[in-house]
Amino acid sequence: MARTEVVVLGSGFAGLETAFRLRARASEDDVGITVVSDRDDFLYRPGTVRLPFGAAEAPLHVPLAGAFRRRGIGAVIATAEGIDLDRGQVHTSRGRMAYDRLVLATGAASRPEEIPGLAEHAHSIAAAGALHRLGEDLRWAAQHARHGRPQRVLFVLPPGNQCAAPLYEVALMLDTWLRRKQIRDSVEIAFDTCEESYVQAFGPKLHELVSRQFEARGIEGRTAATLAKATERSAVFADGSVREFDVLATFPPQVASVHYSGLPCDERGFLRCDPLGRAVLGRPEVFGPGDAGDFPLKLGYLALLQADAAVGAIAAQRRGTTLSAGPSPVVRQVLDLLDDAAFAQIPLAPGDNPARVDESSSRYWVSTGAFWRAGARLAEAALSARFRLGLPFRAGSGWGALGRAPGRTRPNTDNLVERP
Numbered sequence: 001m002a003r004t005e006v007v008v009l010g011s012g013f014a015g016l017e018t019a020f021r022l023r024a025r026a027s028e029d030d031v032g033i034t035v036v037s038d039r040d041d042f043l044y045r046p047g048t049v050r051l052p053f054g055a056a057e058a059p060l061h062v063p064l065a066g067a068f069r070r071r072g073i074g075a076v077i078a079t080a081e082g083i084d085l086d087r088g089q090v091h092t093s094r095g096r097m098a099y100d101r102l103v104l105a106t107g108a109a110s111r112p113e114e115i116p117g118l119a120e121h122a123h124s125i126a127a128a129g130a131l132h133r134l135g136e137d138l139r140w141a142a143q144h145a146r147h148g149r150p151q152r153v154l155f156v157l158p159p160g161n162q163c164a165a166p167l168y169e170v171a172l173m174l175d176t177w178l179r180r181k182q183i184r185d186s187v188e189i190a191f192d193t194c195e196e197s198y199v200q201a202f203g204p205k206l207h208e209l210v211s212r213q214f215e216a217r218g219i220e221g222r223t224a225a226t227l228a229k230a231t232e233r234s235a236v237f238a239d240g241s242v243r244e245f246d247v248l249a250t251f252p253p254q255v256a257s258v259h260y261s262g263l264p265c266d267e268r269g270f271l272r273c274d275p276l277g278r279a280v281l282g283r284p285e286v287f288g289p290g291d292a293g294d295f296p297l298k299l300g301y302l303a304l305l306q307a308d309a310a311v312g313a314i315a316a317q318r319r320g321t322t323l324s325a326g327p328s329p330v331v332r333q334v335l336d337l338l339d340d341a342a343f344a345q346i347p348l349a350p351g352d353n354p355a356r357v358d359e360s361s362s363r364y365w366v367s368t369g370a371f372w373r374a375g376a377r378l379a380e381a382a383l384s385a386r387f388r389l390g391l392p393f394r395a396g397s398g399w400g401a402l403g404r405a406p407g408r409t410r411p412n413t414d415n416l417v418e419r420p
Helices: 014-025 044-051 066-070 129-146 163-182 204-219 300-319 371-386 398-408
Strands: 004-009 030-037 039-045 062-063 074-077 080-084 089-092 095-098 102-105 106-109 151-157 187-193 220-222 227-230 234-239 242-244 248-249 254-256 283-287 330-336 340-346 365-369
Touching: 004 014, 004 300, 014 030, 014 066, 014 102, 014 248, 014 300, 014 371, 030 102, 044 129, 044 163, 062 371, 066 074, 066 371, 074 163, 102 300, 129 151, 129 163, 129 248, 151 163, 163 187, 163 248, 163 330, 204 220, 204 340, 204 365, 220 340, 300 330, 330 371, 340 371, 365 371
Parallel strands: 004 030, 004 102, 030 074, 102 283, 151 187, 151 248, 187 220
Antiparallel strands: 039 062, 080 089, 089 095, 106 254, 227 234, 234 242, 330 340, 340 365
16 A cells, blocks of 8 residues: 555644544554644643733643654644645645645634724733733733722623633633732623623533622623624623723634635635544545634544544545544533633534534533642643653543543532632
8 A cells, every 4th residue: 555645734733633643543654744834832722821820831832843753753844825636735835745635734813803993902812922911911900909990801702703611711710810819809800702601602501600600709791792892991792782891801703724725614714524534525635623624613622533533534545444433522621710620521412513512411511629620730731741752642541531530420510619
C-alpha cells in the first residue's frame, strides 16, 4: 500500500489530536504527516479564563517542536492561503504542499464588528491578550470600588456565538475574586444573554444550575436579551432596554478563521461535514474536525472526539472499509468558579440535530464541588504533558479516567455552595 500523505492545517485541539492519534495508529512508512500552523506551540485555551484574575499564561503554552521530531511529524510555520482541490495541493505562505488527505483544523475567529460599538467598547474573552486587558480594567474597577466609587460590570453574550460557557466562567469567577478582596458589595455584576436559557445548548439542567449560582451570588441575569449596540458606557438591547456599565465583557460572534473556496460551508463560513467521520461533504479526502466544522458547539472536548472520528475515517479509507457509526457523543464540561467548579455531563441525542440534548438519559446530570475543579486541572496537566510528548490525549489514562468516573457513582447534584 502506497504511503498516504496527510497535511493538517492548525495546531489546536483538533489539529494536534488528529496528528498524534494518526501517528499512534500508523508508522512513518505508511502515513506521512505534516502540521502547518502559524505558531510553534499549543495554547490551552480553556485555561485562559483564569488570566484576568492573576493566573500566569506561560504554563498554558506547550512547545511542539520536540513532539513533532519525536513522532516523525513534519512541521511548517506558515499560514494557509488556499487549496487547489483538483491537484491536491495546499497553498501556504511558505509555498505549496501536496496531500492525499487534508485536515482543516483552523478553528473559529471572533467578529465583534457585527454589532455596532462592540469592538470599540467591550473586552472580548476570545484571546489571551484580550483577557489580560480585561484583567487590567477589573483591577481598576476594584480600586475604584475600594475607594467608595461603586462599579458595574456587565457580561453580554450576543447572537452568533457557539461557545458560551467561558463567559459564564469569567462572570462567576469575578464574583469569587471580588469576595476575596472584600469589595463584592461595591461592584454590581450583570449577565445578559441572547439565548432563551443560560448555556442553552447544554439543556435545562445547566440552566437551573447557573440560575441558582447567579441567585446565590447576587448576579443579575437576563435571558432573551439581544444586544443591538454598545456605546462607551451603555449597552442597548433590541427590546429598547439599556444597561449602564463601567466594564463590558463579551464573547463576540464567531465565524470560521479561514474561508476555503470551493468547499461547502454555512453562512458563517464553517465547513459542512459528515457527522460520522467529519469529512467535508462531497470531498471525502478533506476533513473538518473541531471549530472549523459546522458542528453547532465549539468545545475542546468535542474537538478531540471529532479528531478521533477523522482519524478513523482516514484509516477506513486506507483499508477500503466502511466507517461504522459509534455511540452518540457525551459532552463533559467544567465551569471554573475559581474556588470550586460546576460539572455537566450532557449526552447528545442522535438524529438530524447533533447538538440536541438527550434530556431523558440517565447520563444527563450536573453537579458542583471543589473536586471537579481539581479534576479539570489534572486533565489540563495530563493533556499538556501528552501533547508535549506527541501523544494523543484520548489514548491516555487521563481520558480513560475522565470517561469512567461519572459512570461509577452519581454525585449529589444539589450541593451548590451558597454565598453570603
